[in-house]
Amino acid sequence: MLPGTWRLVGILLATLAAIIASQALITGSYTLVDEAIGLKFLPRMVIRHPSNIKNQIYIATVNWMLCIITISVVWFFGSSQKMEAAYGLAITITMLMTTVLLHEFLKKHLAKGTALIIALFFGFIELIFLISSLVKFIHGGYVTLTIMLGILYIMWLWYFGNKRREHYEKESEYVSLLDYRDQLSKLSADNTVPLFTTNLVYMTKIKGDYQIKRSTMYSILDRQPKRAKVYWFVTVNETNAPYESNYTVDLLETHNVVNVQFYLGFRKSQSVSVYLHQVVNHLVEQGILEPQIPTYSTERQRKVGDFKFVIIKEQPADLIANDKLSSLDRRLIGGRIYLQKITASPISWYGLEFSNVIEESSPLFITQDQDQYLIQKKIYHRGRLSKTEK
Incomplete structure (x- = not known):
């Protein structure tokens, strides 16, 4: 606990840190979604450019989703103490993903062995944090996992829905x-x-x-x-x-x-x-x-x-x-079409x-294959059989 004389300073610093962190989260989300759209992991969205720099973007859909999720999480937990488990697991998973990306980057600039050693070093430390965070899974960590799985499901549905459609497309x-x-x-x-x-x-x-x-x-x-x-x-x-x-x-x-x-x-x-x-x-x-x-x-x-x-x-x-x-391909392609309907x-x-x-x-498919099991049984002319069928 801070002394009473330092409480105002602590509140100001905490508020400033929250603003900086939230701004980094928002702008980072825009960038990640923009890249995911380019890689065909997410459906097309309306992207605005507030400046002449192409990488400075604004995506209203992402902004409102962040707003709704943030308000829902705060309302669900009710206090910062109850949010600690979800927050800790989210940070640990982010650190692990950063290490994976770092390893991919180092493989292109250093020897593969060196890149692997560096990745294992950081990964071992982060794995310890992950194990400790899993203990609090039932106390709120499942919220982080639920949000993550929801986003992954949308990306999986869009990406593989496109792939399966292209596979069957003649x-x-x-x-x-x-x-x-x-x-x-x-x-x-x-x-x-x-x-x-x-x-x-x-x-x-x-x-x-x-x-x-x-x-x-x-x-x-x-x-x-x-x-x-x-x-x-x-x-x-x-x-x-x-x-x-x-x-x-x-x-x-x-x-x-x-x-x-x-x-x-x-x-x-x-x-x-x-x-x-x-x-x-x-x-x-x-x-x-x-x-x-x-x-x-x-x-x-x-x-x-x-x-x-x-x-x-x-x-x-x-x-x-x-x-x-x-059956799986039908769900993938159908889900992909549904996502396209509800986006831009x-x-x-x-x-x-x-x-x-x-x-x-x-x-979806203009040209249809003929059914080889469909056969002609009889032909009627004004209610009578043709001569060949008598």
Whole structure:
């Protein structure tokens, strides 16, 4: 106990230490989550950059989760004395993880034997602390373990859900956009099909060899064909420059199938609708696209028509029908889809809150294998058997 004359000083020092420690915890959590998203251990979240330094970030979801967990833990324990067991176990586990990371770092810069000796030295000391902390497990240490297992479960579900989905995903789930440009051009000029919209936009990632998910083409062609004057396939790429803002356009040797690649800095808002209107205006002014003068408009001399944005969401309904999937794989892939639903929405991510957006559900696997056990038994013609069956 501090003497009464030093109590105020002790309170000030403890408060200052708590502020510094909490700030380190918060900023460290942001960094770890950002790295985990990049490594595909966690689903995508909305990340804000308060400064021009890319590593200075703010993640509202993480901030609120820390707030809720902190308040819940304080309410659950009720006093700092009861929190000692949980706190001690958390610190010890953090120390052990730091030693593991240190060992991985030293292996790349020192001899493996030297790195192992250093890791064993610190690990032995920390193991003693861990054993002593386990004695208090039933007094509150289980709270730390519960939180840790919850986070690990989410990471495991997302990472291995992606891996198992990629394992079952056939090469035919990706198609070349070049193979469909003739069909798209023909559909655009087919007056027998009602006009769906002037500009039909798909937010999708197109690889360097024009590979695109089959579900995108399935949405345009196989479902009720969507006729548009121009088909836009838009990819947003984040760059390291804070305010970079440029784009490339590839018309694929057509006049109505356009691949747009946006390159936006990490501090630049991803207002795709606003940017795309500018792109169309530029292309019309350059004579690359025909003017899209609407019949009715509040703007005079408007040259850009209407837009419809299509967001494709995968549904786990066909997981049950796929016999090749094991029970564990169904849970992993289904859990991964559920996590994607409750995290950042593509509509808010791309700034489409006030745009005409259509959300479509798509099966995970467009191409289905035939059931080899399904056989034709009889064919009836107006209630009678065919001649071959009499």
